Amino acid sequence: MSSSIVVSSQDAESLGLQIYSRKEKSLGVLVSNFLRLYNRDDVDLIGLDDAAGQLGVERRRIYDVVNILESIGIVARRGKNQYSWKGFGEIPRSLNELKEQGMRERLGDSSTNNSDKVSNDGEREEPLCLTPDDQENSSSSKMDQKKEKSLWLLSQNFVKMFLCSDDDLITLDSAAKALLSDSQDSVHMRTKVRRLYDIANVFASMNLIEKTHIPVTRKPAYRWLGSKSIAEKGSSLFNSDEPKKRVFGTEITNLRAKRNKTDCSSIRKQIGYKKHDQENKEQESKPAVSKYVFGPFSPTGASKTNNNNVGKGRLLEIEALASTYQPQYCNHEITGLLGHFTEAWKKWYAEVDRNK
């Protein structure tokens, strides 16, 4: 009497149903949205609550995002509940510094080596000025220990591995092992790897790295592609580049599935009426950001995504062809992101080349 029907997220959505989809909740997608939201020319400050609200996620997730982005210099901590948008232009600088540090640590660590391997120092504020206190404050332990496990540091070290190592394929296991510097306790490893997955997803969504497989072993690994594959594109003003895959077109849907406890959404959004799927003309619009985006570059088309090619048939690629015309609400893709990246990469490479 009853026939079982298979429902895909697409079908389900068409029917107005909501099924839990892990992908749509991934950090990578969140970061893409985050970047798209704050990459406006005149955005300067980022409020954590605002971000959480706009992106429709819990506050906790925003911490993950900013911590990782901060490791690359895209944002910087301003103060409580507040970060400032630095922008993609900072990436080259950050990478250079990270590379310097990485090389230094690698080659120069003999002599009074203490159990201090992880670098610190960088951009993250710290004392800002000598601590005038002469308390029997242990030089630096409790606080540094905390930082030693931070996502921020882990993220930087992960990047350093790519920038310094000559292997361009890195597996999360090897990274975890290396970053653990010792004791390959399965327990700690697992936790470390979990974190690396988070970081890798974020960087992958920004096209800083790409997921692949090691030739023969078939083991999953990441490759640093920071630039070439993107920069070589020739960056012709607006113009979507190669046929990337799967873009994630959904909105920032914040639905509750699973044990959700606190839903901090005080902004008007979310269902209101049975709308037809597609075309969510929701998207509020702040009182004018006025000032259109960059002149030369036309924020359009972009690509986000991961995964390059696999010999599998997956019809999970939605793509948003719309781009040149109809700049509507309706969420778009990365927009502008690539333009910045391209520029940044070129600078970064030119500099390295010159130095070489």
Add this chain to the structure above:
DNA sequence: CATTCCCGCCATGTA
């Protein structure tokens, strides 16, 4: 089954 990694509990730091 193994891999990926989201979710949110709760320890820790701060005003």
Add this chain to the structure above:
DNA sequence: TACATGGCGGGAATG
């Protein structure tokens, strides 16, 4: 104390 941060790892979605 209330609130802000953000480790951490259980266990569910995916492969």
